[in-house]
Amino acid sequence: MTLGLSQLKDCFEGIIPSIVATVDTDGVPNASYLSQVFFVDAEHVALSNQFFSKTAANVRATGRATLLAVDGRTGVQYHFHLTFERAIHDGGLFARMAADLKAISSQHGMENLMALKSADLYRVDAITPVYQPVPAEEKVDDRQPSIGGRLAAAAAIVAEISASSDPDAMLDLALDRLTTDLGWNNVMMLAPDASGTRMAILASRGYPEESVGAEIRLGEGVIGISAAARQPVRINDVSRGNRMASAVSASMPEYDRQRTIAMPGLAAPQSQIAVPMVAFGELMGIVFAESAERFFFSCEDEGLLVMLGAQIAALLHAAEDGREDVSPAQTKPAVAALSKSFRVRHYDFDDSLFIDDQYIIKGVPGRLLFLFLKSYTDGARTLFTNRELRLDPRLRLPDFKDNLETRLILLRRRLDEKNAPVRLSRPGRGLVGLELAGTPILNSE
Amino acid sequence: MMIVAVRGADGQAALGRAMGFRLRPGRKLMVRFSGRQWPEVAKGANPGGHLALTVVEPASYRGYQFKGPIEAVGPAGPAEEAAARSYMEASGGELGRLGVAANLIAQWFCLEDLLGVEFEPLQIFSQTPGPGAGGIVAL
Numbered sequence: 394m395t396l397g398l399s400q401l402k403d404c405f406e407g408i409i410p411s412i413v414a415t416v417d418t419d420g421v422p423n424a425s426y427l428s429q430v431f432f433v434d435a436e437h438v439a440l441s442n443q444f445f446s447k448t449a450a451n452v453r454a455t456g457r458a459t460l461l462a463v464d465g466r467t468g469v470q471y472h473f474h475l476t477f478e479r480a481i482h483d484g485g486l487f488a489r490m491a492a493d494l495k496a497i498s499s500q501h502g503m504e505n506l507m508a509l510k511s512a513d514l515y516r517v518d519a520i521t522p523v524y525q526p527v528p529a530e531e532k533v534d535d536r537q538p539s540i541g542g543r544l545a546a547a548a549a550i551v552a553e554i555s556a557s558s559d560p561d562a563m564l565d566l567a568l569d570r571l572t573t574d575l576g577w578n579n580v581m582m583l584a585p586d587a588s589g590t591r592m593a594i595l596a597s598r599g600y601p602e603e604s605v606g607a608e609i610r611l612g613e614g615v616i617g618i619s620a621a622a623r624q625p626v627r628i629n630d631v632s633r634g635n636r637m638a639s640a641v642s643a644s645m646p647e648y649d650r651q652r653t654i655a656m657p658g659l660a661a662p663q664s665q666i667a668v669p670m671v672a673f674g675e676l677m678g679i680v681f682a683e684s685a686e687r688f689f690f691s692c693e694d695e696g697l698l699v700m701l702g703a704q705i706a707a708l709l710h711a712a713e714d715g716r717e718d719v720s721p722a723q724t725k726p727a728v729a730a731l732s733k734s735f736r737v738r739h740y741d742f743d744d745s746l747f748i749d750d751q752y753i754i755k756g757v758p759g760r761l762l763f764l765f766l767k768s769y770t771d772g773a774r775t776l777f778t779n780r781e782l783r784l785d786p787r788l789r790l791p792d793f794k795d796n797l798e799t800r801l802i803l804l805r806r807r808l809d810e811k812n813a814p815v816r817l818s819r820p821g822r823g824l825v826g827l828e829l830a831g832t833p834i835l836n837s838e
Numbered sequence: 839m840m841i842v843a844v845r846g847a848d849g850q851a852a853l854g855r856a857m858g859f860r861l862r863p864g865r866k867l868m869v870r871f872s873g874r875q876w877p878e879v880a881k882g883a884n885p886g887g888h889l890a891l892t893v894v895e896p897a898s899y900r901g902y903q904f905k906g907p908i909e910a911v912g913p914a915g916p917a918e919e920a921a922a923r924s925y926m927e928a929s930g931g932e933l934g935r936l937g938v939a940a941n942l943i944a945q946w947f948c949l950e951d952l953l954g955v956e957f958e959p960l961q962i963f964s965q966t967p968g969p970g971a972g973g974i975v976a977l
Contacts, residue, residue, distance in 0.1 A: 409942065412841050412892075414841075414851035414852070414853035415851050416850065420887065420888060421845075421888040421890070421905060422843035422851050422853075422888060422889065422890040423843065423903070423905075424841045424851075424853050424890050424892045424903065425892070425965065426894060428967075446972050447972055457851070458851065459846075459851040459852060459853055461841075461853055461854070463945075463946075465942075467941065467942065467945070468944065472853075472878075523854075523875060523945075524872075524874055524875045524948070526875065526944065526945065526949075526950065527944045527945070529941075530941045
C-alpha cells in the first residue's frame with residue numbers, strides 16, 4: 394500500500410518536532426529541527442523557515458530535502474522525500490503558519506525570536522515508514538461523536554443558527570450545542586472592544602459564573618494571536634506553566650484591579666483552539682475551546698468551527714445593520730414606583746461603572762449603562778432604540794462599525810451574571826428595555 | 839536527542855536517530871545508530887563522505903551540530919551496545935520526565951544491527967533556536 398499524506402495528519406500536529414536534512418553541492422549533510430510542518434494538500438507540505446539558513450541555502454542549491462516526521466499519537470516515524478517548489482512570503486498559507494508559529498513560540502517564551510521568514514512549499518515525492526523496534530500501539534479514536542458524526546452535528550448546529558433571528562439567543566444556542574452535541578466542555582465566544590486592542594468574553598460554558606466582560610489583549614495567548622492574525626490557531630500540547638496569562642495580576646495598580654474581570658481558563662489545558670469569526674472582512678469575534686486532553690481538537694474540528702464561526706459572524710453582522718420594531722406606543726411605558734434604591738458610580742475617565750460598590754463594566758458598555766440610567770432618572774425612560782443610541786453624541790460611538798448590538802449583548806449578560814438591580818431586555822428587534830428593581834441614585838466622577 | 843545525517847546512496851540526504859556517541863583519541867567522535875532502523879544512513883555512511891551529528895537537549899532546546907569527514911564504519915561491539923543501552927535509558931528517561939508517553943519513546947531507540955561511525959568534527963554549529971542558530975562555535 395502506498396502511504397498518502399492525508400493518512401498521516403497526526404504527523405503535523407506539532408507534538409513531536411520533525412527534522413529536515415539536506416546536503417550541499419559538496420555532499421556535506423545538514424540536519425535541523427523544525428518548528429512546523431504544515432499539511433497543505435495531498436501532495437504538498439510547507440516547512441517553516443525561520444533561521445535555518447543552511448537548510449534554505451542547500452535546498453535552493455539542490456532542490457531536495459529529506460524529512461523525518463513523527464506521528465504524535467504513536468511515535469511511528471516516516472521519511473518524506475521532498476522536492477522544493479517555492480518560498481511563500483505572504484498570503485493565506487503564510488499568515489496561517491505565522492500565527493501557528495507565534496502560538497507555539499509564545500508557549501516557550503520565544504515569540505520575539507521566531508518570526509517566520511517564509512513558508513517553504515515542497516512536493517512530497519515519496520513517503521517511507523521507518524522500521525518499528527516494537528509494534529506501534531493501535532490508535533483508538535473513541536471520541537463521540539466520531540469525526541463523521543461531528544460534521545453532521547456541526548451541520549445541524551449551523552442550520553439551527555441560521556434559522557435564528559436573535560443574535561443573543563443564537564450565542565447560547567451555539568455554545569450549548571457545542572457542549573452537548575460535540576462534547577466540548579470549555580467553550581467561549583469573545584468580541585473585540587471599541588479600541589480593537591482587546592477581546593472580551595460575550596458568553597461561555599464550563600467556566601466559573603462571572604466571566605462575561607473578561608478581556609485578553611490582541612496578540613496574547615491563543616485567543617489574542619488568532620484575533621490579531623485572523624487565523625485559526627490550534628495547539629494540541631499546551632505546555633505546562635504557559636497557559637493564558639490572567640488579566641489580573643498582583644502587580645496591577647489597585648484602581649485597575651478593581652476594574653478587571655479575571656480571564657477564566659482551565660488550570661491545565663493540553664489542547665486549545667481559537668477560530669476567528671469574520672463577516673464581510675470584519676472580525677466579529679473569536680470562538681475558543683480548550684480541553685485537558687491531548688490531541689482533543691483535530692483539523693476536522695477546526696474545519697467545523699470555521700464554518701460555525703462564519704455563520705455566527707454573519708448573524709452578528711446582520712444584527713448590527715438590523716431594522717427596528719418601533720411603534721410610538723412602545724416608547725413610553727409606565728414606570729411603577731420603586732421602593733428600594735441602589736447606588737451607581739460612574740467614572741468618566743474610563744467609563745467604569747459600579748453598582749453598590751461592585752464593579753460592573755467599563756468602556757462603551759459602561760457608557761451605555763450610565764446613559765440608560767441617566768435617561769431613567771431624568772425622564773423616566775425605559776425603552777430605547779438602537780437608532781437613537783447610535784445618534785446620541787454622549788455615547789461617542791464611531792460613525793461606522795460601532796458593533797452596538799454586540800456591546801448590548803455583553804452588557805445584558807454581565808448584568809444578569811452580577812444579578813444586578815438593573816437589567817436589559819430586548820422587547821423587539823433594535824430595541825432595548827430597562828428593567829429596574831430599585832431607583833438608581835447616580836453619581837458621576 | 840541525537841540525529842545523524844549523511845549523503846545517501848541516491849545522492850539525497852539520509853537521516854536517522856543516533857544512539858549516543860563516544861569521544862575517541864585525536865578529537866574524533868564515534869557515533870552509534872541502528873543499521874536495521876536506518877538502512878539509508880548505513881548505506882550512505884562511508885569513509886571519505888561527510889557526517890552531521892545534531893545533539894539537542896529536549897528540556898532547553900539547546901542544540902549543537904558537529905560536521906566532518908567519516909573515517910571508519912563498522913559493527914559496534916558489546917561494549918558499544920552496552921553504552922547505547924545506557925544512552926537509551928538516560929535519554930528515554932529524560933523524555934518521560936518531560937511528559938512524552940512511553941509508547942512514543944519506544945519507537946525512537948533501536949539497538950538492532952548497531953553500527954559505529956567514526957568521524958572528525960571539523961566544525962561545530964549552534965542550533966539553539968534564535969538569531970544565533972547556524973553560527974559557528976569556536977573550538
